[in-house]
Amino acid sequence: MLLDTHLHLVNRDRLTYPWLDSLPALNRDWRYDDYAITAARLGVIGALHMEVDVTPDQIEAESGMVADLMAQPGSLIRGAISSARPEAPGFAAWLDRQDRGVVKGIRRVLHVVEDAVSQTPLFRENIARLGRASLPFDICMAQRQLPLAAALADACPQTTFVLDHCGVPDMAGDFTAWATQIAELARRPNMNAKISGLIAYGGPGWSLGSLRPYVESVIGAFGWDRVVWGSDSPVCTLEASLAEWIAATHALLAGCSEDERAALGHRNARRIWGLRD
Template sequence: MKIDAHQHYWHPARGDYHWMPQDDPVLCRPYGPADLAPMLARHGIGGTIAVQAAATVAETEYLLGLADATDSIRGVVGWIDFEDPGALAHLSRLAAHPEFLGVRPMIQDIPDVDWMLRDDVQWAYPALIELDLSFDALGFPQHLQNFLTLARRYPDLRIVLDHCMKPQISDQRAGKDAFGAWADGMSRLADETSACVKLSGLVTEAGDGWGTQDLRPFADHVLRAFGPGRVMWGSDWPVCQLQAGYDLWHDTAQALVAHLPAPDRAEIFGGTAARFYRLTP
């Protein structure tokens, strides 16, 4: 099955998407399964992973409700409050839902770069391991070393790095070196941990006027470092629409992996996600 390993549904009127600009014509509107269905059909995508976009348990429950009513949603990555050990009750309850796959704290929005290593949040990682849930790592290149520390500390934690850890491609295009330190950090995660990575989010970080050639060095490095068996494609729809529609990003990603054998491409566009998230046929 061809899988989109990272997409979002939301309804701004719910009131908990605090990061969302209230006047953004692309983001600040409802997006639901009916909006995405034609694109999934057009590209032969049989299932998606719906990922949280609000730091509330209520939004996770909203996504699970959509999953109950939508065949194309193969699983939900939700949210719990890592700063509250009492949230273990929520985590255990959510884990009983067959479409609940794991959690994603919104680390990119937390000012403290060392938040993930704080003593008061450490309870959550063994709990995820015990419940056989996954951890979506959302951050920037400045978080790479801490994610490496986390993966070494909890080697049994199933970690996937969202959006290639958001390399600052627009800076690279402007003549700054945004590749070197990012590439070194990603290589260490590939070599020293079992983490997977999502081939997603690159167009958003590339800025206006991007081209496939701007993305290729970053995609090539991820593919070489992790190998197709640890890389999964995601649309990051509807966020991707800030720079590219679903169709354009899908076709661009296909072009970025076109040099690989068909079995490797099948891993990136489905097999890796199915294994990592423990999806059933």
């Protein structure tokens, strides 16, 4: 069983996604109903919607879309990891008005802004505020920025962090350099890691053999109690189908115990985001 902690849905009738204009392969609607058919057939038992970088004025409307999906009978959607602007003075007021039945975590994509953003006192104060609110923060940074992720985790020790996409490795680059940074991040007890995104970064020639060192390094560094799984759908479709990524995941975990597979597949996610079935 898999609980998908990284599902992107695109509904252009309700929301605006400016960044999709530069990525024609993804620039269409990606609807829940289509995802749910495949997910249910392949053993996905629930999903968290991951924000899709809508325009800032539509962040709360995106959470409203997720709430509507959650209300559907038999819905797989368990909540939203919402976009936010922790660097903004109004963040505290924004956080106070969020529906905690819907918003289970927060993400601010940090590889699209200046590196200094995540290191400012206001940003750190607001990320620390998430810890007091028991809301995890997904870190989405490029590999070169991983030392900044470590600095942020150190500055906010009471906040739970989830490192997206195995730390966005440069899979054509220096594996040892990436693995060293992952091991350093894993020393922070408040940092978790998400097994996701590797298909897209692996390029058209990806294989189980090319993915395995990254998956095994992340699990080896963080341990089975601090890793979760995500589809990164539809971004994964740049190089493979959702079904292929799920099949690859099961193949990569084939030698693991039932308890280990359950921890990564769904148990840790339920604990980190406070999910109930």
